Amino acid sequence: MPPELAGTEVGVYSGRHYNTDKELYKEFTERTGIEVKLLEAKDDALIERLRSEGENSPADLLVLVDAARLDKATRMDLFQPTESPALQQDVPAELRDSQGRWFGLTRRVRAVIVNPELVDPATITTYADLTKPELKGKLCLRNSKSVYNQSLVADQMIQQGDDATKGWVQGMVANVEQPFFTSDTPMSRAVAKGDCGVAVVNTYYVARMLSGENGAEDKELAGKLKVVFPDPSHVNISGAGVTRHASNPEGARLLLEFLASPTGGKGYAEANNEYPLSGYGDNEVLKTFGTFKANGVSAEQMGTKNQDAVALMQASGWK
Ligand SMILES: [Fe+2]
The missing domain is CATH 3.40.190.10 (Periplasmic binding protein-like II)
Structure with missing residues (x-):
């Protein structure tokens, strides 16, 4: 991680609302020194908010539930492409946007x-x-x-x-x-x-x-x-992308990489009894x-x- 990013802040707008998500953001902060500023609301409200805030939005990362909503935000040009070998590797091609504007995090x-x-x-x-x-x-x-x-x-x-x-x-x-x-x-x-x-x-x-x-x-x-x-x-997804007007796109990319990594992704999936990007995870109820x-x-x-x-x-x- 570029050391100059420690002490910076990543604004997250998330349509997911599980306490365990917050634990993961905390773990990310402990690892990187990057603070996460979280706003949780319904997906469509967040999309609308980001659109109306435009360049002034504090959001660097937009997390949405369902491929249709990720596509909607893409059509509204709310994401920017992210280049990341780690994301290419951790997120199967069918679970991410072909232009890198969003990436699946759970199935x-x-x-x-x-x-x-x-x-x-x-x-x-x-x-x-x-x-x-x-x-x-x-x-x-x-x-x-x-x-x-x-x-x-x-x-x-x-x-x-x-x-x-x-x-x-x-x-x-x-x-x-x-x-x-x-x-x-x-x-x-x-x-x-x-x-x-x-x-x-x-x-x-x-x-x-x-x-x-x-x-x-x-x-x-x-x-x-x-x-x-x-x-x-x-199979559908929840996923996220770096926002078009992110002021900290590098920090947002690092958070995205963390959430898509086998460690981060497992926690993100488990929080909502979902499946990780590959395999079935460790959730005992899902195993049944x-x-x-x-x-x-x-x-x-x-x-x-x-x-x-x-x-x-x-x-x-x-x-
Ligand atoms: Fe749901």
């Missing part, structure tokens, strides 16, 4: 959860299986405003093409007889209680319930769920879910397909 899988009393988990091995007529009235979905669902649809469009994806969405919508949910946790509870038989969620929500973080009742409910990784699975096969669709491709995905969902009845 999250949008998988299927099943209540085995209502649906045989063995009957679901792909996302396409969610259109099976025997799931009529048993499938629950979160609404189409969810960027997680938008990215899942974008991902399917890239793999299967527009027509097949449209058929898939329509098939799922035909199986939904309940109001669309507004978040993953209540939907997971509904599956556990048998109000739904099957749903699509990010696995860290189930892991959070299982860990006891949400209380004893959620822990017990989550114990009734079976997580099924579709083969292959849709077993392994998944990533479909290899790049986060960049997924992000650029977001608007098309939203249009397809609207045209296909995904409320």
Whole structure:
């Protein structure tokens, strides 16, 4: 590290909000002498804030959740490219921007959860299986405003093409007889209680319930769920990039490198029961879910397909 950076400050705007993230920033400061000034808020609010602050923004690093949001900030020119052999090495190509404007830091899988009393988990091995007529009235979905669902649809469009994806969405919508949910946790509870038989969620929500973080009742409910990784699975990311008007881009790069490194990245992933950039990490709850096969669709491709995905969902009845 260039010694002149010790004593400088890196401003971080983060859409992640986990106490363990703060521990990692502290560790970075201990290692480098660079202070981290953190502002946490919702992703879209941070994007808007950075845009309106322009050159005067105190943010050097912008951390966002979901490829679609990273793409949105990129289109608004909120990032600058970062050249770093360490980032090239630690972040797989499909999990970073091809021009170095952002880099994935953690992986999250949008998988299927099943209540085995209502649906045989063995009957679901792909996302396409969610259109099976025997799931009529048993499938629950979160609404189409969810960027997680938008990215899942974008991902399917890239793999299967527009027509097949449209058929898939329509098939799922035909199986939904309940109001669309507004978040993953209540939907997971509904599956556990048998109000739904099957749903699509990010696995860290189930892991959070299982860990006891949400209380004893959620822990017990989550114990009734079976997580099924579709083969292959849709993998999304949280990630970060150096801001366009960073006053300390070098410090921001060092923090980015630390967070993407096997040590830093492991902590970042564990904080939210997510998966590190490679492998499965040490989280005991996640180990109980077993392994998944990533479909290899790049986060960049997924992000650029977001608007098309939203249009397809609207045209296909995904409320
Ligand atoms: Fe989330």
